Amino acid sequence: MAIATRTRKSPRRERLEAAVNYPIDWLEERSGLIGGIRYFLFRKVPGDTNWFHTLGSATLTAFLVQAVTGVILAMYYKPEPKTAYASIQHITNDVTLGWLVRGMHKWGASVFIILMFFHMARVFLFGAYKYPRELNWIIGVMLLVIGMLEGFTGYLLPWDQTAYWATIVGINLNGTAPFLGPYIAQFLRGGAEIGPDTLARFYSMHMLLIPGAIFALIGLHLYLVVRLGVSSPPWSKEAAGADWVEEQEVSTDGRRAGLTRPVPRNYVRGQRGDSA
Amino acid sequence: MSALDERRASFQRYKQDVKERGKPFYPYAMFHDTVMSLVVVCVIVGLACVWYLTSHEDPNRCQPKWSSCMLGPRYAEPADPGTTNFVPRPDWYFYFLFYLLRIFKWPDSVILGTVGIPTILLIIALVLPFIDTRRDRRLSRRPVAVIAAILVVISMGELTYKGAVAKEALASEVVAAVPSWAQREGFANNPKAVSGATVFAEAGCTACHTYLGTGGGNLGAPDLSAEGTKGKGVQGLTSYISDPSKFGNNVMPKFAAFANIPAKDAKGKNLGISELQALAIFLDASKGPK
Numbered sequence A: 001m002a003i004a005t006r007t008r009k010s011p012r013r014e015r016l017e018a019a020v021n022y023p024i025d026w027l028e029e030r031s032g033l034i035g036g037i038r039y040f041l042f043r044k045v046p047g048d049t050n051w052f053h054t055l056g057s058a059t060l061t062a063f064l065v066q067a068v069t070g071v072i073l074a075m076y077y078k079p080e081p082k083t084a085y086a087s088i089q090h091i092t093n094d095v096t097l098g099w100l101v102r103g104m105h106k107w108g109a110s111v112f113i114i115l116m117f118f119h120m121a122r123v124f125l126f127g128a129y130k131y132p133r134e135l136n137w138i139i140g141v142m143l144l145v146i147g148m149l150e151g152f153t154g155y156l157l158p159w160d161q162t163a164y165w166a167t168i169v170g171i172n173l174n175g176t177a178p179f180l181g182p183y184i185a186q187f188l189r190g191g192a193e194i195g196p197d198t199l200a201r202f203y204s205m206h207m208l209l210i211p212g213a214i215f216a217l218i219g220l221h222l223y224l225v226v227r228l229g230v231s232s233p234p235w236s237k238e239a240a241g242a243d244w245v246e247e248q249e250v251s252t253d254g255r256r257a258g259l260t261r262p263v264p265r266n267y268v269r270g271q272r273g274d275s276a
Numbered sequence B: 001m002s003a004l005d006e007r008r009a010s011f012q013r014y015k016q017d018v019k020e021r022g023k024p025f026y027p028y029a030m031f032h033d034t035v036m037s038l039v040v041v042c043v044i045v046g047l048a049c050v051w052y053l054t055s056h057e058d059p060n061r062c063q064p065k066w067s068s069c070m071l072g073p074r075y076a077e078p079a080d081p082g083t084t085n086f087v088p089r090p091d092w093y094f095y096f097l098f099y100l101l102r103i104f105k106w107p108d109s110v111i112l113g114t115v116g117i118p119t120i121l122l123i124i125a126l127v128l129p130f131i132d133t134r135r136d137r138r139l140s141r142r143p144v145a146v147i148a149a150i151l152v153v154i155s156m157g158e159l160t161y162k163g164a165v166a167k168e169a170l171a172s173e174v175v176a177a178v179p180s181w182a183q184r185e186g187f188a189n190n191p192k193a194v195s196g197a198t199v200f201a202e203a204g205c206t207a208c209h210t211y212l213g214t215g216g217g218n219l220g221a222p223d224l225s226a227e228g229t230k231g232k233g234v235q236g237l238t239s240y241i242s243d244p245s246k247f248g249n250n251v252m253p254k255f256a257a258f259a260n261i262p263a264k265d266a267k268g269k270n271l272g273i274s275e276l277q278a279l280a281i282f283l284d285a286s287k288g289p290k
């Protein structure tokens, strides 16, 4: 009797499960979203992924921090030369925890850029830009460039001396480019002089155009990551897809295989009892 | 088997291997990702706290002793198109570009620094997967890639470091040099020129230009110690400074705003001319050290 109650669900529990499952099933039936999430979470990744592989998602986290703190800053910031500086002071010194939000946004930008470089370095060192992941590398380079543009446009917004003069020089340097240079400079300034129009357009680019592009590119980037899978560390003894048959002349006399002494592929497979 | 077929076969093998021996993303890889993300958020919050707690409402309070603002002031002085304290310093990740510009001399090769090298770097990065099509991924098999990576890291690091420590003459230091300029250039008896020299020092012209050894010599700006010998005249210099872009100089900012500020002598007495005119008089009086 006791066993029966344990294996059989009580009617109350059944009703509870149905109530929980109903909205999930409803959503799944109409969107396939749950299946998608399940696929994303339970897809297989190579068994030898390691901490280096976390740099990409760490970059994503830093970007999300920027997005959230940026939205909060936008609630208080006033993009006008007359008011911008005062609103930055107000956020930093008066608004509750405003200093934290602004500080996180200011420093998060640097962390984001550093992490992008680190992530890029890991991809380079792992040779992970090679077939079939070339496209994802290119998307990555685009992310790096517009990530830095995001930094450039954000730098002006406090409208302080550093911001103002660094931006003037930055725009002028853009202007030295052949052919397009003067047009780019003109476009960035929004006129002949740096002023209210410049600030408004930097603000618009900084909070709409560029973040939108970054979000879209990250979406593509992650789509390709999921579709193609992440690559194993190249030095791994059991790197997925490794093909080291040509190196069978490397002796398997029991010395440790590692970075410079790869184990032949069928040696590994043989151990696992594979026929290959 | 062609190279492409080989690459395809190897990717098929990869998929096979992952299917047979891989582990699910959740919870294994996701655990690492979550820990790392938490570390990232903590670092960001930590930086924000140190920055805020060691700085002050008044941006000038950390001026003399930079150590009191460990991560810099909360903001600089409000932007002011007309006056002092010009520090054309970008965020740190542009330092390498910023420093590149000091290596190339205006005007012939500066374009290499502003546009040439960055564009080449960008193109190399974009086509990298198409240059390096070998299948090998192990570093021991990619000596060229390893050496290239080391060179890139060293040179970027070096340029960033140099950009960070590049000497920026602070306005206060430059102003102190004005009397000696007047002496050596022989315009000490001309209060308008002395006043112009002070404006020159305060307005941050020396962030780019050098004058009798003071200043940065950045972005290809020439030495101005003997500008008066070039025959531009006060009038010519005035129009140059108020809008250098008219003279093909797109790097130097416009200083037209100085035309609205009356020039004063050391005692604060109005000289009846604008700071812009004083600047021009000063430059015109600069005939090189005696």
Ligand code: HEM
Residues within 6 Å of the ligand: A052, A053, A054, A055, A056, A057, A059, A060, A063, A116, A117, A119, A120, A123, A126, A128, A129, A133, A136, A137, A138, A139, A140, A141, A143, A144, A147, A218, A221, A225, A229, A230, A231, A232
């Ligand atoms: C906004 C910035 C970026 C985000 C959020 C991001 C995110 C990610 C994530 C989550 C992965 C999964 C594997 C991993 O974490 O290592 C990944 C892989 C990858 N990323 Fe990025 N990434 C960014 C920028 C870049 C940049 C700048 C590059 C290179 C120029 C790049 C190239 C790649 C490549 C080629 C892969 C595939 C690696 C493999 O399969 O092993 N990404 N990215």
